[in-house]
Amino acid sequence: AQRVTQPEKLLSVFKGAPVELKCNYSYSGSPELFWYVQYSRQRLQLLLRHISRESIKGFTADLNKGETSFHLKKPFAQEEDSAMYYCAPPTVANAGGTSYGKLTFGQGTILTVHP
Amino acid sequence: ETGVTQSPTHLIKTRGQQVTLRCSSQSGHNTVSWYQQALGQGPQFIFQYYREEENGRGNFPPRFSGLQFPNYSSELNVNALELDDSALYLCASSPSPGNNEQFFGPGTRLTVL
Numbered sequence: 001a002q003r004v005t006q007p008e009k010l011l012s013v014f015k016g017a018p019v020e021l022k023c024n025y026s027y028s029g030s031p032e033l034f035w036y037v038q039y040s041r042q043r044l045q046l047l048l049r050h051i052s053r054e055s056i057k058g059f060t061a062d063l064n065k066g067e068t069s070f071h072l073k074k075p076f077a078q079e080e081d082s083a084m085y086y087c088a089p090p091t092v093a094n095a096g097g098t099s100y101g102k103l104t105f106g107q108g109t110i111l112t113v114h115p
Numbered sequence: 116e117t118g119v120t121q122s123p124t125h126l127i128k129t130r131g132q133q134v135t136l137r138c139s140s141q142s143g144h145n146t147v148s149w150y151q152q153a154l155g156q157g158p159q160f161i162f163q164y165y166r167e168e169e170n171g172r173g174n175f176p177p178r179f180s181g182l183q184f185p186n187y188s189s190e191l192n193v194n195a196l197e198l199d200d201s202a203l204y205l206c207a208s209s210p211s212p213g214n215n216e217q218f219f220g221p222g223t224r225l226t227v228l
Binding site: 032044046103107108 | 119148150155156157158159160163171173205207209212213214215216217218219220221222
């Protein structure tokens with residue numbers, strides 16, 4: 001079974017400091033990895049997907065297949081980055097011949113950026 | 116473009132009762148997935164619906180069931196409620212079954228007493 005580990009439940013940094021949220025996964029195939037974010041009182045939303053190699057809100061994430069990691073990084077944290085972050089390697093499986101996609105979420109990391 | 120909507124927002128039930136949660140998918144999306152998020156945990160996949168049929172299921176018992184309608188909206192039904200069913204239930208829609216970029220609704224908070 002696929003597993004995803006986010007070792008830090010809580011992470012606190014000061015505004016302007018670099019931040020790295022760790023994610024390790026176990027996956028036998030070629031993973032397509034996502035980071036989802038949930039700001040206070042808002043719905044869960046996609047932050048970035050590694051395949052697009054985009055930088056969203058200053059965040060980047062590099063897939064390291066050797067270490068099976070997909071850490072989320074931002075060089076200068078802002079107070080508005082305070083939120084819950086989930087790493088989510090998806091699975092495409094087959095049921096009766098039709099593929100379906102599901103996301104396997106880690107437990108999440110609560111990031112707090114202090115002024 | 117209309118996002119994913121869910122109803123009701125909150126619900127309180129007692130053990131043994133049955134509950135139905137509703138979800139309207141985002142415009143243009145034909146696939147709906149349901150997730151359970153217990154307090155302090157990440158969401159866990161319950162099942163997915165596509166073409167009005169269950170198209171994949173996570174590790175949840177049969178008392179969790181669902182429906183999808185021709186307009187792609189969906190229902191999650193839970194029978195014989197247990198205390199551990201208390202959670203936030205999230206609906207997510209996507210343009211196709213294998214598309215892993217999913218768009219989430221605000222969730223329904225279910226409390227079982």
